[in-house]
Amino acid sequence: MLGWRVLVSVIVVPSLIALFWFDSTLGSAAWGLLAFCLAAAVRNAFEMSTLMRVRSIRPSFRLTGTCSAVVILAAWMHVLLPGHEPSVLISMGWITAALISSFLVLLVREAVVFSEPGASMESLGANLLTVVYGSGLLAIVAQFRWFPDASIAYFAIGSMVIAVKAGDIGAYTFGRLWGKRRMAPKLSPGKTWMGFNGALFGSIAGGGLWLCFGGQLFESAPTPGHPVVVVAYCALMGVVGLLGDLCESLIKRDTGKKDSAALMPGFGGLLDLIDSPIFAGPIALAWWHWLPPAVLP
Numbered sequence: 636m637l638g639w640r641v642l643v644s645v646i647v648v649p650s651l652i653a654l655f656w657f658d659s660t661l662g663s664a665a666w667g668l669l670a671f672c673l674a675a676a677v678r679n680a681f682e683m684s685t686l687m688r689v690r691s692i693r694p695s696f697r698l699t700g701t702c703s704a705v706v707i708l709a710a711w712m713h714v715l716l717p718g719h720e721p722s723v724l725i726s727m728g729w730i731t732a733a734l735i736s737s738f739l740v741l742l743v744r745e746a747v748v749f750s751e752p753g754a755s756m757e758s759l760g761a762n763l764l765t766v767v768y769g770s771g772l773l774a775i776v777a778q779f780r781w782f783p784d785a786s787i788a789y790f791a792i793g794s795m796v797i798a799v800k801a802g803d804i805g806a807y808t809f810g811r812l813w814g815k816r817r818m819a820p821k822l823s824p825g826k827t828w829m830g831f832n833g834a835l836f837g838s839i840a841g842g843g844l845w846l847c848f849g850g851q852l853f854e855s856a857p858t859p860g861h862p863v864v865v866v867a868y869c870a871l872m873g874v875v876g877l878l879g880d881l882c883e884s885l886i887k888r889d890t891g892k893k894d895s896a897a898l899m900p901g902f903g904g905l906l907d908l909i910d911s912p913i914f915a916g917p918i919a920l921a922w923w924h925w926l927p928p929a930v931l932p
Contacts, residue, residue: 651796652793654667654668654671655668655789656789658671658780658789659788659789663714663781663785664711664714665777665780665781668777668780669707669708669711672707672710672777673704673707675773675905675909676703676704676706676707676769676773676774677700677703677704678905679703679765679768679769679770679773679905679906679909680696680699680700680702680703680765680766680770681696681700681896682904682905683699683761683764683765683768683886683906684696684699684700684765685895686886686887686892686895687761687762687764687890689890689891690757691753691754691757692757692758692761693748693754693758694758694761694762694765695758695762698740698741698744698762699762699765699766699769702736702737702740702741702766702770703766703769703770704770705733705736705737706730706733706734706737706766706770706771707770707773707774707777708733709729709730709732709733710729710730710774710775710777710778711777712726712729713725713726713729721781722782723778723781723782723783726778726781726782727775727778730771730774730775733774734766734767734771737766738763741762741763741766742759744762745758745759764886768886768913769906772913772914772916772917773909773913773916775917775920776792776795776912776916776917776920778920779791779792779795779919779920780792782920783923783924784931786931787850787853787855787857787929787931789853790849790850790852790853790855790857790929791919791923791929793845793849794846794849794869794872794919794928794929795912795915795916796912797841797842797845798838798839798841798842798845798868798869798872798873798876799876799879799911799912799915800841800876801837801838801841801842801873802833802834802835802837802838802841802873802876802877802911803834803837803876803877803880804837805833805834805835805836805837805838805840805841805873806826806831806833806837806873807830807833808833808837809827809829809830809833809834809836810825810827810829810830810833813829814827814828814829814830815827815829816828816829818830818831818881819884822881822884822885822888823880823881823888826877826880826881826884831877834873834874834877835870835873835874837873838869838870838872838876839870839873841869842865842868842872842873843859843865843866843869846859846860846865846868846869846928846929847865850929855931856931856932857929857930857932858929858931858932859929860927860929860930864928865928868919868922868926868928869928871918871922872915872918872919875911875914875915875918876911876912876914876915877911878914879910879912879913879914879915880910880911880914882910882914883895883907883910894907895907
């Protein structure tokens with residue numbers, strides 16, 4: 636299992652780096668990233684709709700997939716409808732408007748299909764969770780492409796992804812080798828406190844190396860900030876990445892499923908692969924705005 640996880644990570648991370656490089660050649664509109672986020676959001680909606688098909692819940696992939704695509708497009712509205720000075724707050728406003736519109740559409744849907752008590756509110760909650768979790772968080776992470784500085788966009792995204800995934804590998808490795816005390820035995824029996832230490836170690840090592848040397852791959856040549864800031868940022872990414880994994884485990888545990896889908900050996904579905912990055916992304920975006928772990932020379 637560890638071998639599969641490392642192999643998939645070795646394939647996925649370079650693939651993402653290649654995607655980021657390709658998208659950077661297309662200009663600031665980030666059409667390549669848009670295509671990737673649209674595909675990922677629709678796939679997330681499919682996996683969530685499949686997971687939620689339990690008890691009295693009536694998930695709607697057709698509707699949640701459409702709403703998810705709209706939320707992603709909203710994250711690009713400052714590109715699609717230029718004419719004002721772009722800012723992260725304006726872009727967040729578009730995303731919020733898309734999420735609120737999705738809620739209203741989903742609420743109307745339940746009113747239209749209502750037949751008897753016992754299913755409407757559960758279905759509404761599941762469909763809304765699908766849109767917010769599967770596309771809302773992803774839309775916020777995509778804002779890294781332009782904010783806080785477009786010249787280091789993929790360097791910043793890379794710092795988050797690498798820190799989180801290195802923390803995931805560290806948590807799995809430490810937990811399998813030395814883990815005894817379980818963190819949340821009922822929710823995720825495989826998570827241990829030694830794995831938590833491994834997540835910190837892996838995220839600090841992986842994220843720290845990227846922040847120190849990854850800038851050489853970019854024309855803007857960003858350099859690492861104060862060591863305390865770098866370590867704190869990477870450690871936080873390890874912690875919130877682990878929390879993101881636990882939160883997705885909550886969804887799977889409550890629906891009685893082991894994986895979100897049978898897409899990749901050792902990981903499961905797309906949600907199983909990106910659960911930590913999309914959870915950590917909004918926190919990383921805020922950190923880069925307020926206390927950047929790297930600076931331009």
